[in-house]
Amino acid sequence: MDYYLAIDIGASSGRHMLFFLEHGILQMEEIYRFENKMIYKDGHVFWDIDAMYQHVKQGIMRCKNIGKIPKSLGIDTWAVDYVLLDQNKQLLHQPYAYRDERTLSIIDNVHQRITKEQLYQKTGIQFQVFNSIYQLASEAKDVRKQAKHFLMIPDYLHYCLTGNMVNEYTNMSTTQLLSATTGELDESILQVVDIQPSIFKQIVAPGTYIGNLKKELVAEFGFDTQIIVPATHDSACAYMGAIKDDAILLSSGTWSLLGVIQNRANTSLAAMHENFSNEGGYEGTYRFLKNIMGLWIIQEVARCYQYEYSYAKLVKLAKQHVFTGTFDVNDPRFLKPKHMVHEIQNYFKERNEKTPQHVGEIAYCVYHSLAHSYKQAIDELESITDKTYTTINVVGGGCKNELLNELLATLTNKEVIAGPSEATAIGNVLCQCIADHKIQDMKQAQQIIKQSFEITHYKGEAYDK
Template sequence: MTKIAAIDLGAESGRVIVATFADGKVELDLINRFTHMPLTADGGLRWDIAALQRHIIDGLTQARIRHGDIAAIGVDTWGVDYALIDAAGELVEAPYCYRDKRTDGVMAEARRTMPDAEIFRRTGIRSMQINTLYQLIAHQRQRPASLTTAQRLLGMPDWLHFWLSGERANEQTFSSTTQLCAVGAKEWDRELIRRFAIPDHLFADIAPAGTVLGTLRPALARECGFTIAPRVVLPGSHDTASAVAAVPGDPATTCFISSGTWSLMGAHGSGALTSPEAHAALISNEIGVGGAPRPLTNIMGLWIVQECRRAWAKAGSEKSYAELTRLASEATPLRAVLDVDDARFLHSSVDSDDMPSRIRQWCAEKKLPAPADLGQTVRFILDGLADAYARVCANFERLSGKRFAAVHVVGGGGENQFLAQLTADACARPVITGPTEATALGNVLTQAVAIGVLASPAEARATLARSIALKHYE
């Protein structure tokens, strides 16, 4: 029996989960779950690093109490955000959240240096203002002294691995989200970095998922109560990479959606899609666990519902996600389709108008009737998501030359049975959901292979298949 911990951080909440590997199966135990939100500080929207560290230490301490010593620990997070560290290994400043408004207008400025099409040809990544490339252009423009002081750029999970182990590494799946790597993300695109006047010394070698960095720092091991320090292992450090590593079934015939705050929809086994047609279809060729390209499209996701719920709770109408989904299922659908990827829906209500107001504004601009109540608003969003999924599925079939027999949804969004049925209806094919905890499963399975608990990725897939139950929607 072997215990492995996943520190799984989304852009709204985080968890520490312990996996037990025994009798050919893997079983997960949720140790703690916590909310983490960016704060407005030092002129920007930034992550509360001290709070994240406290939650992780609490989770690891509780994990040790419940499970004893743990063999390995690995972190996955959302993509694109980064930390700058100085020569002493200290943070130069609190990391920005990708929803900060500093990148507004930066893409237009960047096009004067390099057109979007050339950036896509070089990196294989769709241009989005949240990408690390555009964040760094904004950083260079607004706070150049920080980049001068910094000795190294680490992605958010890379920085957390450094804090845990004392070892610095830029993990490949996360690095592929930055739009700063050459296609395939085996190396940084130094010419692109130079063209945008980003300091070249910030970027060191890229390490593949499955790299064993070392062990938990002695001081942290003592604080958490471990008698034997766990190894610190790079999983697919981008949460989508870990989630897709836990998509069961035949990758040649299935389109996947990793559904949560964002919806990441794509296809396995298509190779990198870098044609002008792929660029026009908003494809990003991120890298999966194992190093192969994993083409996908970013869709705004359940973030819009999350922000509506936050606004309604603030106004005195607090409802659970289950209640909101029930109201949506009972609501009359509008005769319009919400563009869930409209840029106005990107920003947090912390520094923008609330989300329901932005939806009403979108409807007014389109001369469409606005949703009448909470249920109709959520129905409007979910219908918009299902429509987006259908369009993206059709794009992947056209570009890859494949016909997908089903759409497989993993992650927390797969628990929304109403959305799953809307997706099946919109895509005109079966939808399969599960596992809900795909990110944590992909994380620990990668670690298990790395430390020899499982012999190979094939054994990891077999272990996964024996351990999960799926739901089907026609």
């Protein structure tokens, strides 16, 4: 039996998912889970990269303990954050986390040298204050001078395992340093932030073999394995886990990533003004998408009620207490409110509108408002691409929310396909299986996903007529 290990690390937790293919069915087992924490020190926010690496190793060791040795492994994480190493390949500092606010004071300075329009037309990446370009511009001069190696977070973890340095394409595309047309570094942008091109490594595609475990790790684990670089940006993996590539794709979790897969980047001013991004995808594709609010709001609602209600219970109560009012979920006031429920209620009170009171009304209001937000983004997407889509494929944890799926289908009059919920880990392992010729290509992969995981269909009103 050939096993493949997908290590999927998010901002709050990571997990090791072991897969094997049997009779055309992809089987999955979570073998290790760990908490991932940001460190708050001297007014800044960092990742504890050493603890992260130790957890990566402990999860790999778990394979030995249960007698299931992976033929290969790969790591995916979030985007934009990175490490800088000196000439001795030592960390110059712990990697900053994207929540650190040091970039706020440097953004205007960057755009005195290159306008937002120029930067977007070169890179196709949406403006966000934590983009890598602003993080690099914020580095101290002595750090930039000493820096000899630039690695994104998953690149660094792969380096720790193999001793080999590469920059994986999908994650590098989010840095705002790559040309949207060539997929290579744009040296004119590097000059803007005073970064030497020599610190970057070979840009490799998802599915690239970069080496086996270092000898000392083979001795520590008691086995060797190949490291196959997946699409190291977790949302690129999530899009790979979808079952339809000609649909609108919605990766639904704490945040929502709504978009389509395209063969060319769209760097038009219309795309820029609606804040769409062209992030790198599998096989040189582009994920033309928009980052919008996700289930963060309902997570905060649950916290306000001191987790008295499970998410399933909130959905049940919402169905029993329909509330027709909606609010703008992308309003910045809902990013970090002290009390989410009060913030939602105040939104309606300020407008002299009927205010949700019961927890079920609050929950329905949130789901209804999220569905409206998705519809608005879909309208923008179809306008920019001049194409109408009939299907929405929702993947990730949010795809289990049947009420949200029903509302989305009804509001858009489109078919909603929900699943798989573990799309990110699935996408990671698909990169490995295709590289190993265990799966022929993405077309076959989509058939395997349909056979292996729960997929639910929801029809919009237009389909019922």
